[in-house]
Amino acid sequence: LSSEQQCSVLYVSYCLSEDQRFLLASATDEQGHLLETATINVHIPNRSRRRKASARRIGLQKLMDFILGVMSQGVTPWRLVVGRVGRIGHGELKGWSWLLSRKSLLKASKHLKEICGQCNLSYPHDVPCILSAxxxxxxxxxxxxxMPDQFTPDERFSQQSVKCQLSTPQDVTCTHILVFPTSATTQSSQTAFQEQQINGPDLGDDELFNALNDDMPEGMGDFNDIFSQWPETEAEAGGVRSPGGSPRGRGGDSSQAGSPSCMTGPDDHHSPYPCNGPSRSGEMSEEVGTLLQQPLALGYLVSTAPTGRMPRWFWTTCPHLETACPAFLKNALHLHSTAIQQNSEELLQQQSNVAGHPLDSQYTTDVLRYVLEGYNSLSWLALDSNTHDRLSCLPVHMQILMQLYHMTSALV
Incomplete structure (x- = not known):
């Protein structure tokens, strides 16, 4: 096999449980050979401990540990695709910007070699590492x-295909993928408007993201901005009250067993992302990577296959579209790290000489298109035995994630 054939793509999807106490995740490869799930406790019952234990940071670090554990099951290089079900929050995006930065992923690749038992025998030829994310x-x-009422035959196809008697979605479902690049600059023909008038008042990043969530129904903002309203410096903010639905203290000074904590323990060396030490002020510092214009690219999945049962908060902005056909789902590319192993001192760079993979492309549209095509392919791994058609337009690991979500919702 060539080096390109030996590389694998790991698709990971995650979301927050209904009670916001657990971070749920599922993972599979591009062929669906492996399927893993994880449930991570991110509940902090004591509000006074939030300065010392950031649910967002610890939760995402534990999620990254789960991802590395899945990667360590094989000795092939990986390309990582992390998918958030629902709108991603600003604080969450900042957390990922560090975890998926080149420096952090190089550290993770080194950790993969250390936890892989076979790597000591096959190093440096067959070693798991992360090529891109x-x-x-x-x-x-x-x-x-x-509006799917109108249909115009495509002249590029043969007349035989145009006369096909199959119809969708009655006979077979189909999915169309549209991908667009984005730009941070806009042009207006009305040159009289100044930049201040077009963009409105000068807002900081946090104020801007809060303003974008102003039209959200009360109580649903937490689902769209996972953990981002749980600041580590709550005391400095003048005692900002917790958003609706966030964990509150239930008495006592100690947290529940299993809740996130940055206390040093015997298992810290098993993770490449140990909690940062306290700064001079006694508070936890969070490293942030580079954030470019958001989003890097936009894509749409238009499918006559249903989405299946989704969380209530998923359809908050458009509840009338929950059962609409075709399903119209927006996908955004937020972060892209490529050429991670190149120019590094590690011998793992020998595995990174694979050229031409779409996930390594410098064009964000190519990256997002490959991800959506992978989603579409993985959706055909879960079929209805009666109709012999797929159950959902979502990839199989995302369907498993939704099953895990509804199971935890029923048990709580």
Missing amino acids: CLVSLEPDSCLRL
Whole structure:
């Protein structure tokens, strides 16, 4: 096999449980050979400990540990695709910007070699490492709508295919993928408007993201901005009250067993992402990577296959589209790290000489298109035995994630 054939793609999807106490995740490869799930406790019952234990940071670090554990099951290089079900929050995006940075992923690749028992025998030829990584989010689009009433035959196809008697979705489902690049600059023909008038008042990053969530129904903002409203410096903020639905203290000074904590323990050396030591002020510092214009690219999944049962908060912005056909889902590419192993001192760079893979492309549209095509392919791994058609337009690992979500919701 060539080096390109030996490389694998790991698709990971995650979301927050309904009670916001657990971070749920599932993972599979591009062929669906492996399927792993994880449930991570991110509940902090004592509000006074939030300065010392950031649910967002610890939760994402534990999720990254789970990802590395899955990668360590084989000795092939990996390309990582992390998918967030629902809208991604600003604080969450900052956390991923560090975890998926080149420096952090190089550290993770080194950790993969250390926890792989076979790597000591086959090093440096067959060693698991991370060649590239990207972060995408999936949510419904409340603004755009596709009207499937009109159909125009495509002249590029033969007349035989145009006369095909199959119809969708009655006979077979189909999915269309649209990908667009994005730009941070806009042009207006009305040159009289100044930049201040177009962009509105000067807002900081946090104020801007809060303003974007102003039209959200009360109580649903937490689902769209996972953990981002749990600041580590709550005391400095003048005692900002917790958002609706966030964990509150239930008495006592100690946290529940299993809740996230940055206390040094015997298992710290098993993770490449140990909690940062306290700074001079006694508070935890969080490293942030480089954030470019957001999003890097936009893509749409238009499918006559249903989405299946989704969380209530998923359809908050457009509840009337929950059962609409075709399903119209918006996907955004937020982060993209490529050429991670190149120019490094590690011998693992020998595995990174694979050229031409779409996930290594410098064009964000190529990256997002490959991810969506992979989602579409993985959706055919879960079929209805009666109709012999797929159960959902979502990839199989995302369907498993939704099953895990509804199971934990029923048990709580």
